Amino acid sequence: MPEPESSFLRQFYNCSILRHGKILKEDLWVRNGLIVDPEKIFYDEKIMPDERINCHDALISPGFIDLQINGGFGVDFSNDIDTVEEGVNKVAKKLLTYGVTSFCPTLVTSPPETYRKVLPKIKKRNGGSHGATVLGVHVEGPFISITKKGAHPEEYIRNFENGFRSLTDMYSSLENICYVTLAPEIPNALSVISELCKKDIKISVGHSVANLSDGEEAVKHGATFITHLFNAMLPFHHRDPGLVGLLTSKRIPTEKIIYYGIIADGIHTHPAALRIAHRTHPEGLVLVTDAIAALGLKEGVYRLGQYDIEVRDERAYIAGTETLCGSTAEMSHCVRFFREATGCSIVEALEAATLHPARALEIDSRKGVLNFNAEADFVMLDEALGVLSTWIAGKCVYTKNNNYVIEL
Amino acid sequence: MRLVICDTVDYVSEWSAKYVLKRIKDFQPNENKYFVLGLPTGGTPLGMYKKLIEYHKAGKISFKYIKTFNMDEYVDLPRDHPESYHYYMYNNFFKHIDIDPKNVHILDGNAPDLMQECNEFERKIKEAGGIELFIGGIGPDGHIAFNEPGSSLASRTRVKTLAQDTLEANARFFGNDINKVPKQALTVGVGTVMDAKEVMILITGSHKAFALYKAIEEGVNHMWTVSAFQQHPRTLIICDEDATLELRVKTVKYFKALSAVHHKLIEEDGDAIPRRPLHDVQNESMGNSQ
Incomplete structure (x- = not known):
C-alpha cells in the first residue's frame, strides 16, 4: 500500500456502515485521516477516488x-x-x-x-x-x-x-x-x-x-x-x-x-x-x-x-x-x-x-461515530461481529486475513 | 414516433434501461467519442436507474465515457437538500456507477447569475456535440422538464416561475408547507430537448393517461408541451397499461401490433428494421420468374 498524501482520497465500497444509529448500505470515504462527504466532493471538486477498497460485505463500525x-x-x-x-x-x-x-x-x-x-x-x-x-x-x-x-x-x-x-x-x-x-x-x-x-x-x-x-x-x-x-x-x-x-x-x-x-x-x-x-x-x-x-x-x-x-x-x-x-x-x-x-x-x-x-467523554464529534469530519478510526467486522481489520485515521493498522483488494 | 406499451411499471423500467444499455453499447463510446445522455428526475425514472445500476454492477455497462445533462433544478434550494435534483441524482444514480464527476452537468439553482448559468448550460451541450439520447418524464398536465402548460415550444434553458398547481403538487415533498416549496426553477426548454438526436419519454400510471392522450392523439399544442415531440424525428414513448386508459382502442391496438418490432430495439443483436432472411426473398423472386 503506498503511503498516501494528505489529499489522497479513499473509497471503501461493498460494505455496510453504522451511521446515525442505523446500519446503512453506504460507502465510506476517507481523506487526510477524516471521514468525508463524497457527494460534496463529487459536485465541488469533481474528482474520483485515488483508491477503492473492496470490503467484501464487511460491516464498518466506529473503532x-x-x-x-x-x-x-x-x-x-x-x-x-x-x-x-x-x-x-x-x-x-x-x-x-x-x-x-x-x-x-x-x-x-x-x-x-x-x-x-x-x-x-x-x-x-x-x-x-x-x-x-x-x-x-x-x-x-x-x-x-x-x-x-x-x-x-x-x-x-x-x-x-x-x-x-x-x-x-x-x-x-x-x-x-x-x-x-x-x-x-x-x-x-x-x-x-x-x-x-x-x-x-x-x-x-x-x-x-x-x-x-x-x-x-x-x-x-x-x-x-x-x-x-x-x-x-x-x-x-x-x-x-x-x-x-x-x-x-x-x-x-x-x-x-x-x-x-x-x-x-x-x-x-x-x-x-x-x-x-x-x-x-x-x-x-x-x-x-x-x-x-x-x-x-x-x-x-x-x-x-x-x-x-x-x-x-x-x-x-x-x-x-x-x-x-x-x-x-x-x-x-x-x-x-x-x-x-x-x-x-x-x-x-x-x-x-x-x-x-x-x-x-464528550468527544463524539470526532470519535465513536462515522459522521462526516469525524476521525476515520474504524473496524471492519464479519457477520458474527468478529474483527476483520482495524483502521486509524483512515490507515489499516491491523488486518486478520490481508484480503483487501485494492482497485485504482 | 414509437409507443411501447408495457404490461407493468416494472417492465417500463426494464425496457427503458435495456434500451439505454443497447444504445450505449451500439455507440461504443471511448475517450474520443462520448455518449451524451439527457437525464430526468422524479418517481418515474427511479426504476430505470435501479436497473442501470444493476447492469453496471453485473459488469454489463460502464459510464466512463458518458456525459450527462440533467433537465432541471430548483432555484435557491440547498444542493444537499433531499429534494434537490443534485441530491436525487447523486444518491439514486451517480454514486452507484463509475461516471466521472467532470462529465456530469446539473443546472446550479444557487448560481449568482441564473441567466448566465442557463446560457452556459446550452453552450456545454453544444460543446459536447449535442445530446444523443434525452430521457424524460412528464407531469399529469403534460409538462416535460419544468416546461409547464403555455411554455413556448421553441423555449431554451431558462429561469422558470412555477405554476401554483406545481407548487401545490410539490408541497408534499416539503413537509406539506407550500411556503417551503421553491417558486422558481432552472429548466431546459422544449427546444433544447427537441435538439436531441433521440428522445425517450417514460409515462406511467392512470393519472397520466389524459396527458398521454394529449401527447399523441391530438395536435401539437403548447398547453401540453409533451405534444411537441410529435414533430421530433426520433421519439420513443414507453408507457404502462394504465397510462393508455384514455387512448382509443385503435391506437393501442396499432402500437401493440408493433410490439415484436419494438422488442427488437432492446435485444442484444436486435435490429430496428427487421428483414426477412435472404434465401426467402430469393426463392420468392425465382418463383415469380417461372
Missing part, C-alpha cells in the same frame, strides 16, 4: 473505545512503573487486534510514588500503526470506600482530608488524567467533584457504599459516570437502590445522561443483570473490559497492582482467594456477549462500545 483497562499481554500499568511507557505501547499495539482504536489506561489504587512516576509518562497521544489512541488516564482510586475496595490494596486507600489538595497531592499532576473514579460518600467528595469538573476531568462514582441520594448529589455536582455498574457498590435494594438507582433517578437534571461502565464478559455481570441495566437505561450503557495484565495470556499467576493474581477457568482472582479482580475479556468479545445476553440490536451493541463512551 471501539475502552474507558477502563488496567493492562494486558503481561503488562500492568499500575505495577510496571519503570517500564510503563513500553507497557502502554505494547498494550496500545495489541489492542488493535481487538478493534480497539482508543483507550484510557487505568491505574488502580496505588501509593503516591506510583502516581508521581507513572502519570507523567502516560501522555495523551494519537493512534496509528504504533497503536490505539491514548485518550488519557483513568485513575480508579485511591479515594474509594474500604468496604468496597474489590481488588484495590486497602493500605493505600485515602480520604479527602484536605479537600482538593488531597487529590492533587496524591496525583502530583492532573495533566494526563481524563477520568477519576471516586466514592462520593467520602467527606469533601462533592467539592472535589466540582473542582475536577472545572478542569475538564470526568468523574465516575464507584468502589463505593453510597446510597442513591449520595449518588444524586454527586451527579448534581458534576459526576457523569458510574464505574463498572453492580461491581464494588451496594447491591440494589428496593428501599435504597444505591448507585444502581441513578439509572432511573428522577432527581437529576433531565437533560443529563448518566453513563455507566459495565463489564459484559459473562463473569463480572450476570446476563440477567446486563439485561436489567440495558432495558432500564440503554443510552447510558458503556461497555468496558476492565481487563488486567492477563488479557491475551494463558492461565497462570500474574501481578496486578500490589497483588499476585491468578487466572484459572478464564477468570482472574486474587491469588489464593475467590475475589474477582478484573477481567480477561477483550472488547469485541464483550460486544458479542452483550448482544447475545440482551438480545439487543447490532447497532445497540456497537454503540455501547463506540458512540456511548465517546459521548461520555
Whole structure:
C-alpha cells in the first residue's frame, strides 16, 4: 500500500456502515485521516477516488473505545512503573487486534510514588500503526470506600482530608488524567467533584457504599459516570437502590445522561443483570473490559497492582482467594456477549462500545461515530461481529486475513 | 414516433434501461467519442436507474465515457437538500456507477447569475456535440422538464416561475408547507430537448393517461408541451397499461401490433428494421420468374 498524501482520497465500497444509529448500505470515504462527504466532493471538486477498497460485505463500525483497562499481554500499568511507557505501547499495539482504536489506561489504587512516576509518562497521544489512541488516564482510586475496595490494596486507600489538595497531592499532576473514579460518600467528595469538573476531568462514582441520594448529589455536582455498574457498590435494594438507582433517578437534571461502565464478559455481570441495566437505561450503557495484565495470556499467576493474581477457568482472582479482580475479556468479545445476553440490536451493541463512551467523554464529534469530519478510526467486522481489520485515521493498522483488494 | 406499451411499471423500467444499455453499447463510446445522455428526475425514472445500476454492477455497462445533462433544478434550494435534483441524482444514480464527476452537468439553482448559468448550460451541450439520447418524464398536465402548460415550444434553458398547481403538487415533498416549496426553477426548454438526436419519454400510471392522450392523439399544442415531440424525428414513448386508459382502442391496438418490432430495439443483436432472411426473398423472386 503506498503511503498516501494528505489529499489522497479513499473509497471503501461493498460494505455496510453504522451511521446515525442505523446500519446503512453506504460507502465510506476517507481523506487526510477524516471521514468525508463524497457527494460534496463529487459536485465541488469533481474528482474520483485515488483508491477503492473492496470490503467484501464487511460491516464498518466506529473503532471501539475502552474507558477502563488496567493492562494486558503481561503488562500492568499500575505495577510496571519503570517500564510503563513500553507497557502502554505494547498494550496500545495489541489492542488493535481487538478493534480497539482508543483507550484510557487505568491505574488502580496505588501509593503516591506510583502516581508521581507513572502519570507523567502516560501522555495523551494519537493512534496509528504504533497503536490505539491514548485518550488519557483513568485513575480508579485511591479515594474509594474500604468496604468496597474489590481488588484495590486497602493500605493505600485515602480520604479527602484536605479537600482538593488531597487529590492533587496524591496525583502530583492532573495533566494526563481524563477520568477519576471516586466514592462520593467520602467527606469533601462533592467539592472535589466540582473542582475536577472545572478542569475538564470526568468523574465516575464507584468502589463505593453510597446510597442513591449520595449518588444524586454527586451527579448534581458534576459526576457523569458510574464505574463498572453492580461491581464494588451496594447491591440494589428496593428501599435504597444505591448507585444502581441513578439509572432511573428522577432527581437529576433531565437533560443529563448518566453513563455507566459495565463489564459484559459473562463473569463480572450476570446476563440477567446486563439485561436489567440495558432495558432500564440503554443510552447510558458503556461497555468496558476492565481487563488486567492477563488479557491475551494463558492461565497462570500474574501481578496486578500490589497483588499476585491468578487466572484459572478464564477468570482472574486474587491469588489464593475467590475475589474477582478484573477481567480477561477483550472488547469485541464483550460486544458479542452483550448482544447475545440482551438480545439487543447490532447497532445497540456497537454503540455501547463506540458512540456511548465517546459521548461520555464528550468527544463524539470526532470519535465513536462515522459522521462526516469525524476521525476515520474504524473496524471492519464479519457477520458474527468478529474483527476483520482495524483502521486509524483512515490507515489499516491491523488486518486478520490481508484480503483487501485494492482497485485504482 | 414509437409507443411501447408495457404490461407493468416494472417492465417500463426494464425496457427503458435495456434500451439505454443497447444504445450505449451500439455507440461504443471511448475517450474520443462520448455518449451524451439527457437525464430526468422524479418517481418515474427511479426504476430505470435501479436497473442501470444493476447492469453496471453485473459488469454489463460502464459510464466512463458518458456525459450527462440533467433537465432541471430548483432555484435557491440547498444542493444537499433531499429534494434537490443534485441530491436525487447523486444518491439514486451517480454514486452507484463509475461516471466521472467532470462529465456530469446539473443546472446550479444557487448560481449568482441564473441567466448566465442557463446560457452556459446550452453552450456545454453544444460543446459536447449535442445530446444523443434525452430521457424524460412528464407531469399529469403534460409538462416535460419544468416546461409547464403555455411554455413556448421553441423555449431554451431558462429561469422558470412555477405554476401554483406545481407548487401545490410539490408541497408534499416539503413537509406539506407550500411556503417551503421553491417558486422558481432552472429548466431546459422544449427546444433544447427537441435538439436531441433521440428522445425517450417514460409515462406511467392512470393519472397520466389524459396527458398521454394529449401527447399523441391530438395536435401539437403548447398547453401540453409533451405534444411537441410529435414533430421530433426520433421519439420513443414507453408507457404502462394504465397510462393508455384514455387512448382509443385503435391506437393501442396499432402500437401493440408493433410490439415484436419494438422488442427488437432492446435485444442484444436486435435490429430496428427487421428483414426477412435472404434465401426467402430469393426463392420468392425465382418463383415469380417461372
